[in-house]
Amino acid sequence: MIEEREPESFQIDPARSRFPYCIVWSPLPVLSWFFPCMATLEYAGLMDNSKQRQTEITSWDNALLRITQEYQHRSYNILTCNCHSFVANCLSMLKPRARNWNVVNLAVFIFINGQFVSRLAIVRTYLPFIVASAIGLALGRKTYLTYLAAFIAVLVGWYLIGTYCVKKLIHV
Numbered sequence: 001m002i003e004e005r006e007p008e009s010f011q012i013d014p015a016r017s018r019f020p021y022c023i024v025w026s027p028l029p030v031l032s033w034f035f036p037c038m039a040t041l042e043y044a045g046l047m048d049n050s051k052q053r054q055t056e057i058t059s060w061d062n063a064l065l066r067i068t069q070e071y072q073h074r075s076y077n078i079l080t081c082n083c084h085s086f087v088a089n090c091l092s093m094l095k096p097r098a099r100n101w102n103v104v105n106l107a108v109f110i111f112i113n114g115q116f117v118s119r120l121a122i123v124r125t126y127l128p129f130i131v132a133s134a135i136g137l138a139l140g141r142k143t144y145l146t147y148l149a150a151f152i153a154v155l156v157g158w159y160l161i162g163t164y165c166v167k168k169l170i171h172v
Contacts, residue, residue, distance in 0.1 A: 014117035023087050025110060027125045034148065036129040063093040074171065079158065081171040088172050102172045104163045 012019055027036070067089045074081050084103040091101040099105070116122045136144035162170040 014121075019117075023090070025114065027128075032125065033128040033132040035152070036126050059094060063090050067093065080162070080169060085171045092172070102163050103159055103170055107159070 012022065067086060070089075071081075071086055076082065082103075084106055088101040088103055088106045091106065116125070133144075133148075136148070140147075159170065163172070
C-alpha cells in the first residue's frame with residue numbers, strides 16, 4: 001500500500017514561518033506588553049481525503065478572498081472592526097465546529113486552544129509583559145495593578161456588550 005503524504009506546500013514549518021491554511025495570531029508590539037494573551041492561533045482546515053482536501057482548500061481560499069474584498073471597503077479600527085472581526089467572519093463563512101463565530105467566542109477559543117509555535121515564541125510573548133509589569137509594579141505598585149485591571153475590565157466589557165447587547169456595534 002502506498003502511503004499518502006502531505007505535499008510540502010501543506011506542511012506547517014515554524015522554522016520557516018510557513019503555516020498553510022492556518023490563521024496565525026502574532027503578538028502586537030506595545031499592546032501585547034500589557035496584554036500577552038494576544039498570541040498565536042493556528043487553525044488547519046485540511047481534510048484527509050484528497051478530493052475533500054481540494055474542496056476544503058478552495059472553500060478556504062474563496063472565504064478569504066470574499067472577506068478580504070469586503071474589508072477593503074471598511075473603516076478598520078481596534079474597537080469595532082479589527083483583525084478579530086476579520087477572522088470571525090472567515091470562520092463563520094467556513095462553519096468549522098458548526099457555530100457562528102464572533103470576536104468573543106474567537107478570543108475564548110484562542111485562549112483555550114491556541115498553541116505557540118516554539119519556546120522562543122512564548123518568551124517573545126511573555127517577556128515584554130514581565131518587564132513592563134516589573135517596571136509598573138516598581139514605580140506604581142498598587143496603582144499600576146488597579147489601572148491595569150480597570151483597563152482590562154473596560155476592554156472586556158466593551159467587547160461583551162458590543163458583541164451580545166448592541167448587535168451592530170462590533171462588526172462580525
